[in-house]
Amino acid sequence: MKQENNKEHKFGMVIDLDKCTGCGSCMVSCMSENNVPFKEDESNKKDSITWMRVYKLTNGKSFPDTETAYLPRPCMHCAGKGGHGHSPCVSVCPATATEYGHDTGIVSQIYTRCFGCRYCMGACPYHARYFNWWDPKWPEGMENYLSPNVSPRMRGVVEKCSFCYHRYQAARDKAYHEGRNDIEENEFQTACTTACPAGAIVFGDLNNPAHKVHQIVKPDPHPDKWNRHVVGKSRNPKVFRLLERLGTNPKIYYLSEREWIRRKGDNYLDGEWDKIKNHHGSSSHG
C-alpha cells in the first residue's frame, strides 16, 4: 500500500528550558508509552534505560548566586553532516539496524536486526542510546499494561527514543483511511510532548512553516556560513542545539532566555562563547 504522503517531513522538537520544571512527567510518559522496563536498582544511570532523560544543569556559582535548570534529552534524531542522513549512529551500524528516515527525519531502531555490537552507543555524542544488559522482567501481572504498539525489547539489543514512531504510523493510517494526503500537526505528537504539564515541549514538522516548532525555531534554510556541515540552525537567538558545532544536526532544539543555559550547549574554550554568541542565531544572510 503506497501512502499518499509524498511531502518530506522533518519532525523535530523545541524544548523551553525556562518552562521545564524537571518534574519527570516526560520520562515516565515515555517509559509507559514505549514499554521501557525497570529493574530493582535504577540509580546507576549508565545502565538505566531512559529514552528521555532529564539532566540537571547548574551555573556553577556559589551560594546565593547558584542557579539550576533542567534539560530533557531524548534522541536528537541527528540529520548528520550537511543534513544528508548520515547520523553518527546510522553511519556505524553494521547491521542496518538503525536508519535515517528521509521522509520523516526520524532515526529508527530495529531491535530484531540489532546484534548488540554497541558501535552506535559509542558514536552517539548525546548518550541517547541504551543497551539491554538483561532481559526485561515485569512483576507478576504487570505485563498486562504493555502496549502492543511497541515491541518489548530483549537482552542484547540497543534501544532509544523513536519520536513515538508508532504514533506517526497511527496518524498516517488514520489520514489515509479518511482520504487525506497528510496528517495534521496535532495528530502526531510524542508521548513526552503531550505529557509535559508545563507545556515546555513543542513538537512538529520543522519543514512546515505553519507548525509551531518551525515558528519558534525558524530553521535557517541555508547551511551555516561558518561551518558548512551545520544546517537548519535556528535564527532565533534564544534557541540552541547541543554540540551544534559537531555538525550532527540534531532536530532537538532548546530555548532559554538565560545565557548561562545556552552556553551549556557545548564545551566552549575561554573566550570562545563570546564570539559564538554574537554569531548565534545569525542567518547565512546575516
Added chain:
Amino acid sequence: MKVDRRSFLGLGLGAVAGIAVSPVGLKLTDDSSIWTQNWPWTPVPADGEVIYESSVCSLCPGSCGISVRKIENRPVKIEGRENYPVNNGGACLHGIAGLQYLYDPARVKTPLKKNGDKFEEISWDDAIALVAGKLADLRKSGSPEKFAAILDKEQGSVSGLFKRLFKTFGSPNFYTMPSFESYLEATAAAIHGEGKTIGFDLENADFVLSFGAGIIEGWGSPVNCFQANASRKERRAKLYQIEPNLSNTAANADKWVPIKPGTQADLALGICAVILKNNLFDSNATMNFKGGFNKFAAMLQKDYTPSKTAEITGVKAADIEKIAGLFAKAKKPVAVFGKGRGDGAQSLKELAAVHTLNCLVGNINKKGGVFVKSKNKYLEFPDESMDSIADAGFAKPKAGRYMNQLVEKINSSSKSVVEALFVYNANPCYSLHDTKSVKQALGKIPFIVSFSSFLDETAKEADIILPSHTFIERIEDVPSGAGLAKTVVGLTKPVASPVFNTKNPGDTVILIAKALKGSIAQSFEWESYNECLEGVTARIWDSLSEDGYAVISKGAPIEPAAVNLSFLSGNPPTVQAQGDFGLTLIPIDNMRLINAGAYVSPFAIKTVSDKVLKGKNIVVEINPLTAKGLKNGGFAIITTPIGTARVVVNFNEGLMPGVIGMVEGLGHTFENKYVSNKGVNVNDLIGPVIESGSGLDAAFGIKAKISKA
C-alpha cells in the same frame, strides 16, 4: 593417505580459508542472535481495539482528570484528560505511572488476618463478621468512643461514610492526616471564621510571593500549578520564592530569597510592617478588619522593624522593604503559604502571617488574588439514626485534637485510650514525624483494621486488612481542594476490573455497618456504595456521570470575607527547631517522590537523580562551607535528637550554609524491591514540635550534626 607436513599445512590453510569465505559462520552468528531475541519470556502484548475512557486520579489531592487508553479492555496508558477544568490535558509522572499500582508487588490480594507475626488469608464474610464482632463487643462494653479512625481527608463520600459510621457508633475520634487542605481550612478559620477554605488564583496573579510553597514541587494541585507557572512568562507575572534551599521552584522563580529555616512567619510579619508603615495597604479592605488592627499594627512596628526582621530571618532589611513595595504595588499580588508540598508540618503563625499580607493588600475574592470560599458541601447524606449509646459516645471529647496529640495521648496513658482503630488511605507509620513513637502508639491499640490496597508500613501493623480497590478499579467522587481557585468534583471510574479480591472501601464500610445491626445498620440502608454515591451526590450526579465532573464554583466568590487579626495581634511565639546541635536538618520535597498517602511507583523512582538516591543510600545536600571534614560523595552520619542515619553527602551551593537538606519520600520498609528499602525516611529523624495555641505539629526541621562515617 599419507599425511605429511605439506598436506597438513595445505589442509589447515584450506580449512581456514574455507571457513573465512563460507557464510556458515556469519549465518550461525546471525541465527544465534535471532535465537536469543526470541526467548519465550519476552512478552508479546496482545493487540486489539483501542478506546479511551476518562476518569479522575486520586493519588494526591490534585484531582486531575485522566484519560485511560485501553486495548481490548486492558488499560495500557494513562494520560491527562483534555479540557478537564483542573489540569487541561496535563498529567504528572505519578498519575501517568498509575497502572503500576494495579499490579504492585505490595498489593494486598485478599482480606488478611494477622496470626502471630504472619498474615493469613481470610474470606470477606469472615473478615467483616470478625470486625463487626469486635466492634459490637467494644460498643457493648460501654465505651464506643475508644473506636478511632485515621483517614487521609474529610472530603468525599467515602470519608463521609466513615464519619457516619463513627457518629452512629458513638465515637468522636475521627482523625485525618495533616494535608494542605486541612491547613487551608485552619488558616481560613483563624482569620475569616469557621466553615471556609482558601483557593489561590495563581493563573491570573501578576506577582506571586511564595513563602516556600513548592509551586512546581507538588504543592497544591500540582499540574494546575505547573500550568500557572509555565504561563508566567507570557503573562509577565513575577514569582519570588522565599526558602532556605534552591528548590526547583526557587530556581524557576524570578528571584530566590534565601531565608533561615523556620523564619518565614517573621519575614511575612516584617513585610506587613513595611506595608503598614509606608501606607501601602488597601484602606478600603482594612477598614473592616476586626480583632485589633491597631494593636496588630503597633505590635509590628515594635517587634518587626526591617532591621529586627532582618536579624531574625537573615534577609537584608533593604530587600524586605523592596519586596514589600513590589508586592503592595503589584496589580494582582498574591502571597502563598505552605512550605514544600504544603502537606507537611506547618505553623499556624506562619500561615496566618502570610495570609495577612493578602488581606492587607485587599486581594481577597478578587481575580488574581485569594478566594475565601465556603467549604465544598455537595454531599447530602440522609439524617443518621442515633441510639442512646451513639448520642452519649459522640458527645464525648476527642482523645486529642490532631493526630500528634492522639499519638502522644496513647503513648502516655497506661490504660488504653483507643481499643479499635480504622486506617484508610493513610500511612501514619511513615508520614508522621517520629515514626517510632507512632508505631509504638499503634502497637498499644489491641485491634487495628486497615483498608489499604498495599501492605505498607501501617497496614503491616494491622490485625485485619480489608483491601480496597485502587483508584483505577473503583468508582468514587473526588472533590478538588488543595488551594485550587475553582471548586470541581470529579468522578473516578473503574477503568479496569479488579485485579485481586478487593472491594470499594465504601462497600466495605456499608457491609460493616450492616453487620453491626440496630441503628447503625439503619443509617446505612444502601444496597451498595454505587447506590449511596448516586444518592448523596444527587444534586450533581447528572453532570458527574455524563461529563465525569461537576464545576461547583469558579471565579472570585461574591460574598465579602470578614478579617479578624486577633490570632496574630498578640504575636504568638515562633516555633523553634528541636535540639541543640549546630546545623538544621530540613525535609526537601521532590516532585518525583511521594511523601504522603500513596508511595512512589517503580517508574517514578527510576527518574530520581543519583544525587538523591544512590544504590540503597540516600544522598543529603549540604553547602560546602558547612561540610567541613566531609568528602563530596562520601558517607556521613547524621544525628538528631530523634535518631541517626547513614547518608551520602552531596555538596550543593543551592543550600544555605548551616542547613542539611534531606529528601522526603524514601526509606520505605515493606515488600516491594523496586521502591522499598532505599534510603532513609526523613520522618525517622524529625520529631513533632507542637505549636502552642494552634495545636499543630509545626516542626520545620530539627537541629542536627553531621560527621564523617
